[in-house]
Amino acid sequence: MPSLAQFNSMAKPLPLLCRSLKPSISRSPGSHPKIPPSPSLLPCLGRPLRSLSNDAAPVVVAGNDKYGKKQVVSVTPQLYDFILSNVREPPILRELREETAAMRGSQMQVSPDQAQLLAMLVQILGAQRCIEVGVYTGYSSLAIALVLPESGRLVACERDAKCLEIAKKYYERAGVSHKVDVKHALAVDSLKALILNGEACSYDFAFVDAEKRMYNEYFELLLQLVRVGGLIVIDNVLWHGKVADPQVNDPKTISIRNFNKKILEDERISICMVPIGDGMTICRKRAQG
Numbered sequence: 001m002p003s004l005a006q007f008n009s010m011a012k013p014l015p016l017l018c019r020s021l022k023p024s025i026s027r028s029p030g031s032h033p034k035i036p037p038s039p040s041l042l043p044c045l046g047r048p049l050r051s052l053s054n055d056a057a058p059v060v061v062a063g064n065d066k067y068g069k070k071q072v073v074s075v076t077p078q079l080y081d082f083i084l085s086n087v088r089e090p091p092i093l094r095e096l097r098e099e100t101a102a103m104r105g106s107q108m109q110v111s112p113d114q115a116q117l118l119a120m121l122v123q124i125l126g127a128q129r130c131i132e133v134g135v136y137t138g139y140s141s142l143a144i145a146l147v148l149p150e151s152g153r154l155v156a157c158e159r160d161a162k163c164l165e166i167a168k169k170y171y172e173r174a175g176v177s178h179k180v181d182v183k184h185a186l187a188v189d190s191l192k193a194l195i196l197n198g199e200a201c202s203y204d205f206a207f208v209d210a211e212k213r214m215y216n217e218y219f220e221l222l223l224q225l226v227r228v229g230g231l232i233v234i235d236n237v238l239w240h241g242k243v244a245d246p247q248v249n250d251p252k253t254i255s256i257r258n259f260n261k262k263i264l265e266d267e268r269i270s271i272c273m274v275p276i277g278d279g280m281t282i283c284r285k286r287a288q289g
């Protein structure tokens with residue numbers, strides 16, 4: 001594991017950094033578990049990037065004239081720690097994160113800054129009706145449920161019963177169980193059932209964080225369920241940076257790459273890709289002209 005100084009010296013030849021930096025972060029006890037600095041967070045915009053400043057400052061300039069000489073911040077371990085130290089994580093979410101940290105698959109959980117963004121979007125929308133696809137132990141769903149009004153409802157879709165037991169325990173402890181409608185089934189089946197139940201165009205917000213090769217199916221079903229002006233947020237759109245590397249062509253990477261291309265061209269939505277965590281794209285459903 002490189003020290004911060006080593007990390008930054010590695011960071012100087014940025015084309016090399018973009019290809020060689022494997023996720024690795026020093027984790028002090030009690031520090032946040034998810035999303036080490038990823039190559040995906042580095043601005044690999046075409047030609048070489050150059051460091052603007054000294055070793056401690058993670059500011060680089062894109063060397064591609066097409067994008068102008070943009071200053072882009074690369075997320076070093078030090079900067080990521082700073083970002084997380086500026087997250088207001090409710091104690092109950094922290095407890096859930098810490099309980100989950102020892103479990104298999106804990107790296108799947110969204111990071112505290114991602115959860116905060118989801119909660120912020122739900123609040124900005126004034127959302128009443130939400131859907132989550134991929135609950136795991138409930139971190140992101142709890143973050144959403146905590147900010148929903150008392151009359152709000154979150155449909156939480158998950159296929160794994162053991163994970164759901166933990167999620168339900170935390171919904172109880174947080175006093176939000178009455179807002180969460182857990183669907184223990186394959187997510188596609190749960191979403192189709194909502195449509196058959198006449199719930200199309202009735203949801204304000206959806207978050208997608210389950211099987212990567214199913215993203216297109218989830219998206220098409222959710223686009224039916226979300227109202228005009230509602231949001232669909234997709235996680236892992238940068239897929240550890242692999243989407244930007246033409247030499248990586250495993251099925252999940254190809255699937256996410258194709259999905260990103262599809263929604264970029266999809267006139268039914270407005271989109272915004274945000275390099276937070278493993279990358280999230282926020283899609284807003286447009287009125288059909």
Ligand SMILES: C[S@@+](CC[C@H](N)C(=O)[O-])C[C@H]1O[C@@H](n2cnc3c(N)ncnc32)[C@H](O)[C@@H]1O
Nearest residue numbers: 108109110134136139140158159186187210211
């Ligand atoms: C990345 S994790 C979700 C993490 C969660 N959003 C959080 O922040 O803690 C993905 C979850 O999706 C679930 N999953 C995968 N495929 C699914 C499917 N077809 N239907 C329902 N759940 C699925 C997995 O069991 C896993 O718990």
